[in-house]
Amino acid sequence: MDHFTYRGGRLHAEDVPLEEIARAVGTPAYVYSTATLERHYRVFAEALAGLPHLIAYALKANxxxxxxxxxxxxxxxxxxxxxxxxxxxxxxxxxxxxxxxxxxxxxxxxxxxxxxxxxxxxxxxxxxxxxxxxxxxxxxxxxxxxxxxxxxxxxxxxxxxxxxxxxxxxxxxxxxxxxxxxxxxxxxxxxxxxxxxxxxxxxxxxxxxxxxxxxxxxxxxxxxxxxxxxxxxxxxxxxxxxxxxxxxxxxxxxxxxxxxxxxxxxxxxxxxxxxxGRLIAGNAGVLLASVIYRKRGADRDFVILDAAMNDLVRPAMYDAWHEIVPLQEPAPGAAIAPADVVGPVCETGDIFAKARDLPPLGAGDRVAFRSAGAYGAVMASEYNSRPLVPEVMVSGGEFAVIRARPTLEEMIGRDTLPPWIEPARA
Known part of the structure; x- marks a missing residue:
């Protein structure tokens, strides 16, 4: 069970529309539900009730x-x-x-x-x-x-x-x-x-x-x-x-x-x-992404997102499946058609889904990758000099950024030149 549901045609995290978070922090972005984290911990505690026990959350998940x-x-x-x-x-x-x-x-x-x-x-x-x-x-x-x-x-x-x-x-x-x-x-x-x-x-x-x-x-x-x-x-x-x-x-x-x-x-x-780890954090998080382009190939459509394998590596690494859903609920009877969902990274393996049946998606539309709370942000990288994805936590009707997206200057600024290289002059 999680707390990501459609209400009035908009996908929410608890009581917050995900579109509101996307507008505030940009995409791609991870969003976590406090209520889901708490519920998943408690179901483990209930499962071991009466036994002396310790639930040691596996940090490698998130x-x-x-x-x-x-x-x-x-x-x-x-x-x-x-x-x-x-x-x-x-x-x-x-x-x-x-x-x-x-x-x-x-x-x-x-x-x-x-x-x-x-x-x-x-x-x-x-x-x-x-x-x-x-x-x-x-x-x-x-x-x-x-x-x-x-x-x-x-x-x-x-x-x-x-x-x-x-x-x-x-x-x-x-x-x-x-x-x-x-x-x-x-x-x-x-x-x-x-x-x-x-x-x-x-x-x-x-x-x-x-x-x-x-x-x-x-x-x-x-x-x-x-x-x-x-x-x-x-x-x-x-x-x-x-x-x-x-x-x-x-x-x-x-x-x-x-x-x-x-x-x-x-x-x-x-x-x-x-x-x-995974059972506590996995369904407690989603990855938000925006469509950059929809491209017609020789024999298929490609939905190109601003999220990539450096942000969510599980599909490329494990051939993992993540459900991909639009933030705006499709109208009843909306046409469904297969498309490859891919990222902008310069790797053929930067593929989230092949021939995935999806509602119509075009440039500017936003989607959520479900079950992305575990082994998502923790495995992310800055490949292709793409800044790490921000993380957001929701509790009821509130949300807060719990890790900000670094600026390009901050990312590049971690590098230093050795003394034998003179800085370039404009």
Whole structure:
């Protein structure tokens, strides 16, 4: 569910017409709904009600300060994968004891930052990382709480670029190696194993992969406890998908996901941690764009937008589908015809949709890409020297710019000339 609906023929974000935002800040622009973010957090909380749990929002989905702060006010923690995300979480008001540090390539500097902040724990993904963290923690006079991220070799049945639970991926340690690794960590002075972490992928549209992975974690928990390890936390990752395409079967609901957790690991008495990102932020945002031209090709029409692959890379990177809708609701019976929706970037791959059935769209018309709140602005770039897209947040009948579009001067001004190049003179 989201809060982007047509009212009186105009697409709204909560109580604000999106056309009003487009006029105020220009396009392309991202727009987020506070009510949708809050609702999605609460449905996860309801799904885990009665279980000791932490919902650690995955910042990689959308790391704008306003988004993080909105969720932190509701009690959310944060799953971070870099020193930059750690700094963002702290700056937005996430309590350090609710921050989990994941990722396969943590540097010593990032480890020191996490330890200095007093974060909840690190998810360790390799022996070299374990040894490095032990050394850093001892040098600081600290003890780092850790969970090993185990790789259960479970097929997440999702896009290959966002599947993380198979043996051939870079993530985690083989689950069969876990007993020896926990024994090794228990003998170290700078780390303290407290739980198990697993994350098998993103945009999962079925529950079976979760059930398989969590059952393996339950068995490992029993085995490690029998060996004397105090396993009190289970970090089950995120990955629950969202309905990008209305014609596809709807992914499972958080309530059903919670039922799987209860059924597989709920009896173990562990605190459950989950790390949703996409399901919280995805349908809470749209990308606004304007039509520059409509062009007739040899055998098709092209709708050329002012948004491009540098603003929303998912279609180019993952062949992802985003519903594209006009801000002005089409009249009943409006002609529908196929067109390729493309951006102005000088890449053949700058395509949002091929042969998409659309109502009539011409120069100056505006559209919204639905379900763009996750992995949209965070993955944007300045390719072709296109300034980053502004971000706007709506709450009820109000809206505010939460990241401004940089000017060309600001963008270019970040570059500096080396001393052997004299500045050009007019």
């Amino acid at each position: 790391s704008n300060q306003a988004v993080i702060a909105t969720l932190a006010r509701l009690g959310a923690g944060a799953d971070v994968v870099s020193g930059g995300e750690l700094a963002r979480a702290l700056a937005a008001g996430v309590a350090p004891q609710k921050i989990v540090f994941s990722g396969v390539g943590k540097t010593a500097e990032e480890m020191r930052a996490g330890l200095a902040a007093g974060i909840r724990h690190f998810n360790v993904e390799s022996v070299p990382e374990l040894e490095a963290l032990d050394g850093v923690a001892q040098a600081m006079g600290r003890v780092a709480k850790i969970c090993f991220r185990v790789n259960p070799d479970v097929d997440a049945e999702t896009h290959e670029k966002i599947a993380t639970g198979k043996a051939e991926t870079k993530f985690g340690v083989p689950i069969g190696d876990a007993p020896a690794l926990y024994a090794r960590a228990a003998a170290m002075a700078g780390v303290e194993p407290v739980g198990i972490d697993v994350h098998i992928g993103s945009q999962l549209t079925g529950l079976h992969p979760f059930e398989s992975a969590f059952a393996k974690v339950a068995a490992l928990t029993a085995s490690l406890r029998a060996a004397g390890h105090a396993i009190s936390r289970l970090d089950l990752g995120g990955g629950l998908g969202i309905p990008y395409r209305a014609s596809n079967a709807a992914p499972p609901l958080p309530f059903d996901y919670g039922a799987v957790i209860r059924r597989t690991v709920g009896h173990l008495g562990c605190e459950i941690e989950i790390e949703p």
